[in-house]
Structures are given as structure tokens and as C-alpha cells.
Amino acid sequence: MKTKNIYTRITVIIIFSLLTAQLIYPQKKLQKSPGGEHGEMDFSINWKKYYTYEEWTGIMKELQNKYPGLCDIESIGQSRMGRGQLLLTITNKATGKHTDKTAMWVDGAIHGNEVNGITCSLYLAWYLLTRYDYDPYVNELVDRYTFYILPGLNVDANNSFVEYPNTPNNPRETYRPEDNDGDGLYDEDLTEDVDGDGELSEMYREDPEGELRLSADGRRFVDAEEGFEGLRFTRIGSEGFDNDGDGRINEDDIGGPDPNRNFPYGWNLDAGNPYPMSESETRNVFEFQLDHPNIFASFHYHNTGRLIMFQAPPPIRLSASQEEELSEQTEARLEEMRKTNIYAQLFARRVSDDYQHDMDVQTKIVTEGAYILKNYRPVIGGLSGQAHAATYYMLGAYSYLIELWGSPVTIADTDNDGRLSDEEYMKWIDLDLAGDGWINPHRVIHPDLGEIWIGGSAKKHMQRTPPSRYIEMEAEKNARFVMYCASQFPRVKIDDIKVKAITANIYQVDVRVENESEYPTASDRSVQLKRYTPDVLSFEASDNITLVETSGKDLDDGRGRRFSYFTRQEPQTETQLSAGEKTEFRLKGKEKRVIRYFLAMEGKKGNATFTLSSKTGGSDEESIVIRVE
Numbered sequence: 001m002k003t004k005n006i007y008t009r010i011t012v013i014i015i016f017s018l019l020t021a022q023l024i025y026p027q028k029k030l031q032k033s034p035g036g037e038h039g040e041m042d043f044s045i046n047w048k049k050y051y052t053y054e055e056w057t058g059i060m061k062e063l064q065n066k067y068p069g070l071c072d073i074e075s076i077g078q079s080r081m082g083r084g085q086l087l088l089t090i091t092n093k094a095t096g097k098h099t100d101k102t103a104m105w106v107d108g109a110i111h112g113n114e115v116n117g118i119t120c121s122l123y124l125a126w127y128l129l130t131r132y133d134y135d136p137y138v139n140e141l142v143d144r145y146t147f148y149i150l151p152g153l154n155v156d157a158n159n160s161f162v163e164y165p166n167t168p169n170n171p172r173e174t175y176r177p178e179d180n181d182g183d184g185l186y187d188e189d190l191t192e193d194v195d196g197d198g199e200l201s202e203m204y205r206e207d208p209e210g211e212l213r214l215s216a217d218g219r220r221f222v223d224a225e226e227g228f229e230g231l232r233f234t235r236i237g238s239e240g241f242d243n244d245g246d247g248r249i250n251e252d253d254i255g256g257p258d259p260n261r262n263f264p265y266g267w268n269l270d271a272g273n274p275y276p277m278s279e280s281e282t283r284n285v286f287e288f289q290l291d292h293p294n295i296f297a298s299f300h301y302h303n304t305g306r307l308i309m310f311q312a313p314p315p316i317r318l319s320a321s322q323e324e325e326l327s328e329q330t331e332a333r334l335e336e337m338r339k340t341n342i343y344a345q346l347f348a349r350r351v352s353d354d355y356q357h358d359m360d361v362q363t364k365i366v367t368e369g370a371y372i373l374k375n376y377r378p379v380i381g382g383l384s385g386q387a388h389a390a391t392y393y394m395l396g397a398y399s400y401l402i403e404l405w406g407s408p409v410t411i412a413d414t415d416n417d418g419r420l421s422d423e424e425y426m427k428w429i430d431l432d433l434a435g436d437g438w439i440n441p442h443r444v445i446h447p448d449l450g451e452i453w454i455g456g457s458a459k460k461h462m463q464r465t466p467p468s469r470y471i472e473m474e475a476e477k478n479a480r481f482v483m484y485c486a487s488q489f490p491r492v493k494i495d496d497i498k499v500k501a502i503t504a505n506i507y508q509v510d511v512r513v514e515n516e517s518e519y520p521t522a523s524d525r526s527v528q529l530k531r532y533t534p535d536v537l538s539f540e541a542s543d544n545i546t547l548v549e550t551s552g553k554d555l556d557d558g559r560g561r562r563f564s565y566f567t568r569q570e571p572q573t574e575t576q577l578s579a580g581e582k583t584e585f586r587l588k589g590k591e592k593r594v595i596r597y598f599l600a601m602e603g604k605k606g607n608a609t610f611t612l613s614s615k616t617g618g619s620d621e622e623s624i625v626i627r628v629e
Contacts, residue, residue, distance in 0.1 A: 039130035077284030112157020117301030123475035176256025266383035311392035313355030396526025490617035
């Protein structure tokens with residue numbers, strides 16, 4: 001039989017997707033200069049103060065009124081004292097429903113005293129909305145993704161901390177009444193402002209046998225040297241009254257269980273009492289997240305310590321000697337890596353193959369986070385009933401707990417020893433804050449204790465929460481880290497289609513699909529939980545083209561003949577045979593994968609269309625025309 005030479009001409013036709021929102025809603029205010037305004041004056045906010053509940057929720061409502069096409073506000077439930085937990089949902093409504101888009105969850109201040117988390121969350125919302133028309137980067141994020149932002153989680157304690165005198169550490173818990181001192185009364189003996197200066201400090205009494213004295217500048221209480229003959233003091237305790245007459249002060253303060261030990265994963269009775277999700281504030285959050293499986297990652301703002309606490313996969317158990325060896329190897333590798341990148345990160349945790357990609361991805365993400373936040377240190381987060389543990393281990397979403405601020409050590413440590421001495425701390429107060437932020441010791445008449453001294457300590461917004469001049473600095477760089485993570489949400493595309501004639505009527509078609517981003521289309525954890533939807537490549541063709549079934553290395557040409565073929569893979573690219581009209585898989589971060597089809601075509605011309613669909617990574621479509629000449 002005489003065989004004709006067959007020349008195959010392949011024409012690849014790209015099917016254009018729908019017009020982007022950029023074309024539909026052009027940015028009339030596009031700002032190209034880094035020295036120009038980027039929407040800040042469209043909705044001006046003073047970022048040099050901490051807001052009460054009424055104030056910050058008022059700002060949220062004003063943002064929704066100002067940007068109704070990009071923002072909705074709702075209450076996800078009420079606190080124990082009846083305050084609404086208000087949530088902002090930010091996305092361009094014109095580009096789709098918020099529930100149909102891959103989403104980022106952000107919450108702040110699960111601990112009542114950690115109100116700079118409110119500021120960071122609110123700042124992110126403001127940044128996204130005000131810059132939308134000016135900044136192409138923000139514009140694309142808001143068009144493509146959803147941001148669920150809950151500025152204040154523990155709203156009762158959050159409001160109390162801002163509005164009333166409090167120590168830097170209280171109130172921390174939710175307002176569940178408890179009898180801490182066992183006298184049958186609830187929350188009756190709390191910290192109080194004895195001298196009426198709006199701050200809480202420490203109380204001292206003059207005592208000839210006391211172990212303390214005033215410092216040379218009269219601003220602090222310090223240890224008295226042996227033989228010191230001046231005025232001596234003994235510390236009484238934190239500022240307050242003996243409200244129940246039992247001889248003790250501040251022993252039954254407001255507050256119940258730790259809300260960040262109240263989530264289900266890793267819960268224990270010691271800190272999360274009385275049972276998982278007992279607090280309406282935590283239950284409202286977790287139920288919302290359960291109802292919104294489009295949440296792909298989450299941020300939870302805390303303080304203090306400048307830490308990026310990320311949830312890593314469960315470790316493989318190792319012997320003590322193996323742990324030591326792994327730690328030494330990790331330290332050596334990290335030292336070498338940091339010769340070229342001081343922000344490089346590596347963690348001494350060995351995980352199973354099923355979780356290795358999650359470990360690799362999280363390491364890459366927090367490495368960039370260390371660069372963006374500059375003086376924040378990435379560490380692996382805890383598991384004991386914490387919100388970010390539940391997010392990853394129960395919902396399969398990547399999660400980050402950010403410990404904000406910490407101390408001014410990075411800006412006030414003059415001898416570079418990594419800590420602040422009393423002298424360095426006072427110099428920071430005097431030079432950077434012009435003396436603001438310190439309570440000088442002073443005499444006060446106490447109704448129960450008589451003449452005492454109060455002071456010698458920093459004010460409320462000097463330790464766990466930064467002074468006002470540093471608020472926006474912290475908020476701005478943390479907003480950029482959240483946006484960077486969202487920018488790395490999966491994005492899939494059909495990268496290339498190659499066609500090769502195998503016989504007179506059979507063609508090998510290799511469709512190369514790609515995830516352009518660092519995050520996979522589904523986390524390893526969500527795969528283990530079976531809480532993910534596989535990516536799908538679908539195939540449609542003209543009536544004269546059919547899929548050819550394959551078995552091993554044998555192929556049926558549709559005419560009753562079988563022959564062998566050699567499957568050649570692209571270097572560094574996994575190749576899998578199509579599973580019919582729909583082929584399922586999962587694209588990891590930065591992964592390219594080839595799906596191989598064998599098509600039989602009758603006649604001289606036919607066409608086929610390939611559609612890539614990913615629940616988290618979007619979709620793409622391309623068509624080919626095959627002609628035989």
C-alpha cells in the first residue's frame with residue numbers, strides 16, 4: 001500500500017475570556033507616581049489613635065456607605081453583652097458574588113487588650129477600598145478575591161480596654177462572669193483607677209524596711225542597696241480597691257475563659273473552659289468560617305512580640321538523636337542560605353510526603369513575610385484550642401497568627417544587645433516620645449490603705465499596644481503582607497497546546513496547564529480532610545473528532561488496529577493521560593502539568609476545545625483547529 005506524505009498544520013485559537021472588570025470599570029483616578037496620593041484623602045482617617053467600639057464600627061459603616069459597590073457590612077452574631085460582631089466583606093460585586101471567589105479571612109483582637117489588631121484589620125479594609133481606583137495591584141485583588149474582615153472579635157473587652165483605665169494586660173478574656181476568689185460573688189474585685197488619672201499603675205507604701213527606693217531621677221522604683229538610709233518602699237500591688245472587704249485587692253477581675261483557647265482543635269479544659277465554643281464570640285466566628293468554604297487563608301492579629309506564627313503540618317515523630325541531628329542540619333543550611341538572603345527561613349520539622357508541599361509553601365510565604373514586615377520573626381504556631389489551629393487543621397485553610405509590636409527594642413536598643421535596659425527605655429520615652437507615656441511616682445490617699453504612692457510605670461499604650469505615632473507604621477506593613485498572601489492565591493491557566501500526528505488519523509495532543517502562584521489550588525490538609533474540589537480539564541470537539549482509548553502502551557486507532565506508542569514527558573513536568581472528557585488533578589504551587597490526549601479525526605479538518613476549571617484558581621479556555629493538507 002502506498003503511503004502519502006501527510007503534512008499537518010496546527011492553528012491554535014485562543015478563546016478570549018469575559019471582559020475584565022478593569023475594562024468595564026476603568027480606573028479614572030489611576031496614580032502612577034509613588035509620590036502621589038493613592039486615595040487616602042477620599043476617606044480620611046486619623047490613624048494615630050485607638051477607637052472605641054462605637055467609633056470603629058461607625059467607621060466601618062461609613063466605609064460601606066462610601067463604597068457600596070465594593071463593600072458590605074453585616075453582624076455575624078452578638079457578644080455576651082449584646083454588641084454586634086460586625087464584619088466587612090470586600091470585593092468588587094460587579095465581578096461576581098463574594099462566595100464564588102477565593103477568600104481571605106482577617107480578624108483582630110480576640111484578646112480584649114490586643115486592640116492594635118482592630119487597627120490593623122480596619123486599616124486593611126480602608127487601604128483596599130480607598131486605593132481601589134488608584135492602585136492597579138489593589139484593583140486586581142479586589143476584583144478577583146474576597147476579603148472577610150472582622151476588626152474586633154472580643155468586642156466587649158475590646159471596648160473596655162480602649163474606653164476605660166486598664167493595665168496593658170487586662171481585660172483579656174470574654175466577659176463570662178466567674179468567681180475567681182471563691183467567695184460566691186462574681187467579678188466584684190477588679191482593677192480600678194485610684195488616683196483618677198485615667199491610667200492604672202502600681203501601688204507602694206513607705207516602709208523603713210522596704211527593699212525598694214526611688215531612682216536618682218525620681219521616676220522609677222528600684223532595688224535599695226544594703227545600708228541605704230533614704231526613703232524606702234514596699235510594693236502593695238496593682239492599683240485598685242478592696243471592694244469585697246476580704247483584705248485582698250484585684251483578686252476577682254472581669255473575664256472568663258481565654259477565647260483563643262476556646263476553639264475545637266487541640267482544646268483543653270485548663271484554658272478553654274467550660275467547653276469548646278462555649279463563648280458566643282468564638283462560636284460566631286467558627287460557624288461563619290464553616291459556612292464559607294471559599295476561605296482559603298486567614299490572618300489573626302494579636303500582640304505582642306513581632307512574630308509570624310504560621311500553622312505547619314503535623315511533624316513526624318523522631319527520636320531525640322534524630323531531632324538533634326535535624327536541628328543541627330537545619331541550622332547549618334539556614335546559616336548558608338542567609339549569606340545571600342538575610343530573611344531566609346527554614347524550620348526543623350520533618351513531615352510526611354502527604355504534607356510536604358504545605359510545609360514548603362508556608363516556608364516560602366513566611367520568608368516573604370519576614371522581608372515585608374522586616375523585624376518580625378516567623379515561628380510555628382501552637383495548637384491548644386487556638387483559632388488559627390482550627391482554621392488549618394479543621395478547615396484546611398492556611399493560617400497566620402501575627403503577634404504585633406512587642407517593644408521598641410528594634411529602635412531603642414543603643415548597645416545592640418537585643419534587649420532594652422531601663423536606661424534605654426527611659427531614653428526612648430524622653431527623646432522619641434518627648435516624655436509622654438510614663439507615670440511618675442506620686443503620693444495618693446487611699447480609702448483603705450491611707451497614704452500610698454502610685455506610679456513608676458509606663459502607661460497603657462506603651463507595652464502591648466504601641467504609642468499612637470507607631471500605629472500606622474505597624475498597620476501599613478501588615479496590610480501589605482496580607483495582600484501579598486492574597487496575590488499568591490492560586491491562578492490557573494492553559495500554558496500551551498502541542499499536537500503531533502501519530503498516524504494518518506490519530507493525533508497526540510499535549511495540553512500543558514499551570515498554576516502561576518505559590519499557593520496550590522488546595523492545601524495538603526484540605527485534601528486529607530476531603531474538603532477540596534479537584535481541578536478539572538474538560539474536552540469538547542467537533543463531531544469528526546473522538547477520544548482514543550489507551551491501554552498500557554497500546555493504542556486503538558478506531559479502525560480495528562492497535563499499535564504501541566512511546567509516552568515522552570517534558571522535563572520537570574508531570575504528564576498524565578486524560579481520563580476521558582474530564583480529567584481531574586490538583587495543581588500545586590508553581591506547578592506545570594501536561595494532560596495527554598489521543599484524538600482520532602475523520603476528514604481533513606476538526607476542532608477541539610479545552611477548558612481548565614479550578615474552584616480556587618479560576619478558569620481558562622483554549623481551542624485548536626487541526627487541518628490535514
